[in-house]
Amino acid sequence: MGLLDRRSDNVNYDWKDVFRQSALLLLLMGFIGIIGGQVLHQMEETLLQFPVFLFLLPLMNDLGGNLGCVLASRLGSGFHLGIIDAAITDRELNENVLVTLIMGLVTYLSVGLAVAASSSILPLGPTAMNLFIVAVGSGIIVTVGTALITVAVSLISYKKKLDPDNITIPVLTTLADLLSIVSIFFMVWLVIL
């Protein structure tokens, strides 16, 4: 089972172990992604009335996934090195989460400013202020949600003796995608409608 059962002096990544841990999980996440895509596809007409949504969605998806990937990768290495304990109270783990939240806040504030600034060029509809609030608000929801998902999945896979390096990223990117759809909808509904 990857690195976890053996100590670092005789580590061996057998491709069959990686395949066994990842294959079905990837298909399951693919299934969820496809369903999400089909639902969005059906809502195309409605969505086209809200260009803000289409404009923000890929950005939110990518950034949320990337923030989560960095955290997941760091937690995975920390577990393998033994410098992070698989416990929610671990100090190193919490510092990593804090850094993720700070980075998320800085990134989404900048994205919010960029989106608000571009509203004078692009026909997005709402005012610059509302765009800023929607971008930053949904960004905060996505960042906090992604961080929680990443920590939860990493801890659970570690406890189940699976390698978090194999498990966490696929789960978190899929869930972050769904979360960003819901959070943008929520913010648009809250602020603009």
Added chain:
Amino acid sequence: MEKLKVIKESLPFLFLCAGGGAAAGLVLGQMEYIFELVPGLIALVPAMIDMRGNIASTMGSRLGSAHHVGLIDKGWRSSIVSENIKATVTLSLFVAAFLPLIFWATSLLPFVESLASFRVLAAIYLIAIATGLTTGVLLSFISYFAVILSIRYDLDPDNLSGPALTTVGDVLTLLVLFLWAYLIGGAIM
């Protein structure tokens, strides 16, 4: 703890990757012709891009861990690298083989438009397999180099490889998919 190091290394990269995401959007915008040629293909694109990003960035994450426990410096000869490349290529093929089937199954759901014909399904299937194999091989080498390069420049691969690989994976998958859809779609449709 090296909080500042994480922020210093990751943050500029996150911005760069947001730009890469915009580039991927532009490529997608140019693909209209292909999507008219092979109807239904567009619904498979997000899932294929996601899978490619997932497979590549999990490899980056594993190599990052291997580096931290001191095992990656042996370079190409290391069995960790070759096993990871094998895993990435196999997973890419596996996912490419089954994703179109799942996609086809969901097209039977009541609220989804059904696919036009067997010929369309066959084209989508071939395009998915060809794209999976090509990007699987390319991305496993790119993952390796992303990790090796960050180590060489004294950066923590954990901070960089995830965002880098998902973004490169997006753009590369779209380009390769475009190429195969053009060739296969042109031949079959």
